[in-house]
Amino acid sequence: MSYEENARIISDDIFDLINETFAKEKSSRNNEYRLNFFDTYSNYFVLTDDGSYSINSKEINHKVETLHTSTGAISESFEKFIKPMKFDYSKDIAILDICAGLGYNSSAAIADFMKNSTRNLKIDMVEISKATFACGLLVPSPIPEHDITKKAIENELIAQDYATLSLETAEIPENININVFIEDARQTVQGLEDNAYDAIFLDPFSQNMAPELFSVEFFKQFRRIIKDDGIVATYTSSAPVRAGFIESGFYIGLGPIFGRMQGGTLASPNTEMLDWALPKNDEIRIALSDVGIPFRDPGLNNSSEYILDARAEERHTARHNTKISSAVKTPIFLGQEMDDEKLKRRVERNLAKMNIPSTTSPEANYIVEVEDDYSEKQDSSSNSTDRILEMKKRLKKVKRGN
Numbered sequence: 262m263s264y265e266e267n268a269r270i271i272s273d274d275i276f277d278l279i280n281e282t283f284a285k286e287k288s289s290r291n292n293e294y295r296l297n298f299f300d301t302y303s304n305y306f307v308l309t310d311d312g313s314y315s316i317n318s319k320e321i322n323h324k325v326e327t328l329h330t331s332t333g334a335i336s337e338s339f340e341k342f343i344k345p346m347k348f349d350y351s352k353d354i355a356i357l358d359i360c361a362g363l364g365y366n367s368s369a370a371i372a373d374f375m376k377n378s379t380r381n382l383k384i385d386m387v388e389i390s391k392a393t394f395a396c397g398l399l400v401p402s403p404i405p406e407h408d409i410t411k412k413a414i415e416n417e418l419i420a421q422d423y424a425t426l427s428l429e430t431a432e433i434p435e436n437i438n439i440n441v442f443i444e445d446a447r448q449t450v451q452g453l454e455d456n457a458y459d460a461i462f463l464d465p466f467s468q469n470m471a472p473e474l475f476s477v478e479f480f481k482q483f484r485r486i487i488k489d490d491g492i493v494a495t496y497t498s499s500a501p502v503r504a505g506f507i508e509s510g511f512y513i514g515l516g517p518i519f520g521r522m523q524g525g526t527l528a529s530p531n532t533e534m535l536d537w538a539l540p541k542n543d544e545i546r547i548a549l550s551d552v553g554i555p556f557r558d559p560g561l562n563n564s565s566e567y568i569l570d571a572r573a574e575e576r577h578t579a580r581h582n583t584k585i586s587s588a589v590k591t592p593i594f595l596g597q598e599m600d601d602e603k604l605k606r607r608v609e610r611n612l613a614k615m616n617i618p619s620t621t622s623p624e625a626n627y628i629v630e631v632e633d634d635y636s637e638k639q640d641s642s643s644n645s646t647d648r649i650l651e652m653k654k655r656l657k658k659v660k661r662g663n
């Protein structure tokens with residue numbers, strides 16, 4: 262099965278209904294199929310807490326995710342993707358919206374831009390599934406600016422002979438240029454210009470469903486196309502994703518918490534753009550344990566399964582060799598006295614394999630004393646990325662025995 266056929270997109274039942282609706286629109290040239298869709302099939306849409314709608318993903322490994330958090334689909338766009346950006350609205354802005362889905366993130370960006378700027382805005386929206394983009398035309402707009410996004414999506418769906426009628430009445434303002442790409446984002450990024458984007462919104466399904474959109478190779482493309490002060494925002498707090506950003510040459514910082522237990526992730530070539538450090542234990546785990554092994558997708562064309570399996574293999578090889586075992590969260594006990602004797606024995610057995618005699622040995626303290634200057638607010642002289650890289654270096658030295 263090709264990657265596209267297998268792609269992690271909306272659930273099969275609504276996918277078929279949408280395709281059928283647009284096929285009927287084409288054969289009949291009648292607008293009623295599209296106009297009646299939401300009322301007829303409203304039970305396929307998931308109402309989120311702020312009144313905006315989401316839909317379900319395909320079932321993958323017996324799991325279904327919604328495209329957005331239940332806390333509020335459009336609120337999520339503003340909170341996670343717009344608020345952390347430090348747009349300089351005295352200049353033209355360029356945004357890359359990866360996994361554009363129903364178009365909420367781009368719509369939120371347009372709303373914020375129109376409120377604050379009279380310059381030019383360019384948005385490149387990338388989504389692998391025509392039916393998902395088409396679903397964006399069928400869902401009630403949560404904010405008026407979604408109608409602008411819908412117009413751009415409709416234009417592209419007509420150009421690709423998927424939609425037939427021009428039913429969207431909004432006008433795209435002259436200073437806003439929206440390009441719509443319907444393809445695998447891994448393809449799209451390879452054709453984009455160097456040093457071109459102020460912001461990249463990265464909004465795939467979770468890392469286990471779509472590791473190919475969180476790989477080092479994908480992020481290296483981001484590093485090439487993002488401006489020096491640009492920011493990548495993604496909702497996940499996952500260790501391999503954060504490690505992947507660092508390996509690709511980014512600084513990382515904590516993103517906003519919205520609808521989840523933990524903050525997401527921001528990445529930028531410029532550390533000054535990232536205000537908040539990751540929690541201490543996240544830094545330690547990324548630096549020292551095998552959970553900090555990133556996803557790899559050499560050639561940017563591997564399947565999700567291949568990428569997950571290859572990472573599992575790399576973790577296995579790294580454990581007790583270049584990385585402390587992540588079992589029982591071993592690395593977070595470095596530098597700590599431990600009361601629980603049973604846990605302590607397990608932790609110290611893992612540490613011994615890395616030439617660290619105990620949690621409070623000089624070796625252990627040498628590695629984690631890097632955390633002594635930790636503060637939640639970060640800057641160029643004290644930040645998560647530098648600490649992670651330094652702890653990694655120190656672990657290597659200790660393992661080598663010098």
Ligand SMILES: C[S@@+](CC[C@H](N)C(=O)[O-])C[C@H]1O[C@@H](n2cnc3c(N)ncnc32)[C@H](O)[C@@H]1O
Pocket residue numbers: 268269270271327328329359360361362363364365366367387388389390393444445446447464465466471474
């Ligand atoms: C969590 S949803 C995104 C929601 C979206 N940002 C919105 O505002 O509605 C993830 C999206 O990623 C898309 N997708 C999956 N694999 C992709 C790929 N390789 N390239 C581009 N889009 C992809 C899915 O079709 C799905 O619409």
